[in-house]
Amino acid sequence: MNAQTPKPFEEVLEYLEGKKKIVLMGCGGCATIYHTGGIKEIDEMAEKLTKEGKEISKIGLPFGLFTCFLPMSSMVLNENKKAIEDCDAMLMMSCGDGLQAVRGYLEDEWGIVKPMYPSNNALGFSSGGPSDFIEECQGCGDCELGKTAGVCPLVRCAKGLMNGPCGGVREDGKCEVNEDQECAWVTIYKRLEKFGELDKLLEIREPHDWSKQSRPRTVTVEHPIDLLKELAGTKKVIESLGV
Amino acid sequence: MEMAEEVYSNLMREIKDGRFVWTGELEPAKDIDEAIEAANELKGLVTACNVTDNPQSFAAINSLAASYKIQEETGMECIYQLRCSDRNRMALCSDVMGAGILGLKNILTLTGDYVSLGDTPKAKPVYDLDSTTLTRMIHTLVHEGKDISGTEIPNPPKLHVGAAAGPGMDPLEPELYKLKRKSIAGAEFFQTQVVYLPETIDRFFKGVKELGVETPILVGIFPAKSYGAAKFFDEYVTGVDVPQDFLKNLEATKQIKDKEKRKEEVDRVNIEYFTGFLEHLKGTPAVGCHIMAVGYPRIIPELKKIIE
Structure with missing residues (x-):
């Protein structure tokens, strides 16, 4: 998931200065989980912006519909085409992927250019939940987990060291930068000790290959999923869970 | 003779000759004059001096430029400190090749404090290499004449690469494995973080021996020229515990009004403490001491007497 937090309302208002008709669009994926762009948060934002004199149209996506995945979000966008065409600006209550996926869709498919503003700060990949999340993977393009006991030092170590620990480990193995976190290399050491593989710590791990992260990276999926078929599968699982 | 046996610096010469080696520390900050003055004061007292690289992540005069200037102007041999925090592998490689043509003879590789600890907290931290891979890169430059990309270079730098160690780290085992890794990578000497307790030294050397x-290894010591200096180390430097008795005795010197008498008492407290410590050190595999007594050169001859 892409963790996110809301921007201060004052920042949002600054973006929307001089814009009257605003379309709010959220996301049924991460933004719903993080309470930054679910249907409830869109309603709350609409109320606040109405008090500021804005005319609001809302595009809320139910849980499971992702704004960044155009086969899903385009269905909702098409239903709201008129409101979007008429608006002065869109406020995207999603991550930056959601905003830019929609921006591209409007430009490439509809040929319209609208000012689009973010209401959130996205923090990147995260895992856990329902309340507490931690960043574990940065999508570097050259996964090192096979060499580091299943713990990514590029993310879990503040310095991203491939051969740690550094000299700043606090007493009891905590990180000098993030006092609440155990040093990634202490964690790696403990895991390798349990596997009886401490000798692996004597290998010099190569510097990470950052060429795999030259941006923007693009990916082409040869046989795209059949969305309706996949959703039917999801429905079955949900029914089997008794929901 | 294998290339690895060649000796380029006085530091390595003395280590190989089996003499107890003393190194000092210079901290050029935003100005070089004080460091040059300190280098002149340390001449004849230590074999070489470390020149710090953005210490505690405060932007300071470039340590390569400072090392060269100090060496040129004072004749003090420098141990050019190079940290991974601020430069990618290309910049590190070019700096090391630069050190070669400037006649620097020793480099100490460091990970480097995290950037948020210093005066430029919004900087992008680099850490493209770490202290292990930087050590290996320098070893490969010197001994194989190849740069970071594997390209052969016509006149490889002639210098020695050393690395740091933390005897007081808790837990110690991951640190010991890293030390071993750095020795495999080509570290020719180690300088340790400051140590005060004989038991810390013993635990460390026991682990070093077990890993073969x-x-x-030069052990880092910090004779404190004031109570404040010792207190700072105790509070802010990870892995360093300053003994409470030593701290208390230094604190007591603050009561002495006469400046000269206070200095004498501070010296006495340091000599008393380090006599015991250095006597202990003689019985360990340590090949020398790295004295991080910035601004306190007058204590060094007294410390050397204890060992000699």
Whole structure:
């Protein structure tokens, strides 16, 4: 998931200065989980912006519909085409992927250019939940987990060291930068000790290959999923869970 | 003779000759004059001096430029400190090749404090290499004449690469494995973080021996020229515990009004403490001491007497 937090309302208002008709669009994926762009948060934002004199149209996506995945979000966008065409600006209550996926869709498919503003700060990949999340993977393009006991030092170590620990480990193995976190290399050491593989710590791990992260990276999926078929599968699982 | 046996610096010469080696520390900050003055004061007292690289992540005069200037102007041999925090592998490689043409003879590789600890907290931290891979890169430059990309270079730098160690780290085992890794990567000497307790030294050397590391190790010590200096180390430097008795005795010197008498008493407290410590050190595999007594050169001859 892409963790996110809301921007201060004052920042949002600054973006929307001089814009009257605003379309709010959220996301049924991460933004719903993080309470930054679910249907409830869109309603709350609409109320606040109405008090500021804005005319609001809302595009809320139910849980499971992702704004960044155009086969899903385009269905909702098409239903709201008129409101979007008429608006002065869109406020995207999603991550930056959601905003830019929609921006591209409007430009490439509809040929319209609208000012689009973010209401959130996205923090990147995260895992856990329902309340507490931690960043574990940065999508570097050259996964090192096979060499580091299943713990990514590029993310879990503040310095991203491939051969740690550094000299700043606090007493009891905590990180000098993030006092609440155990040093990634202490964690790696403990895991390798349990596997009886401490000798692996004597290998010099190569510097990470950052060429795999030259941006923007693009990916082409040869046989795209059949969305309706996949959703039917999801429905079955949900029914089997008794929901 | 293998290339690895060649000796380029006085530091390595003395280590190989089996003499107890003393190194000092210079901290050029935003100005070089004080460091040059300190280098002149340390001449004849230590074999070489470390020149710090953005210490505690405060932007300071470039340590390569400072090392060169100090060496040129004072004749003090420098141990050019190079940290991974601020430069990618290309910049590190070019700096090391630069050190070669400037006649620097020793480099100490460091990970480097995290950037948020210093005066430029919004900087992008780099850490493209770490202290292990930087050590290996320098070793490969010197001994194989190849740069970071594997390209052969016509006149490889002639210098020695050393690395740091933290005897007081808790837990110690991951640190010991890293030390071993750095020795495999080509570290020719180690300088340790400051140590005060004999038991810390013993625990460390026991671990070093168990892992079969034979690289020469200089143990870091910090005679404190004031109570404040010692207190700072105790509070802010990870892995360093300053003994409470030593701290208390230094604190007591603050009561002495006469400046000269106070200095004498501070010296006495330091000599008393370090006599015991250095006597203990003689019985360990340590090949020398790295004295991080910035601004306190007058204590060094007294400390050397204890060992000699």
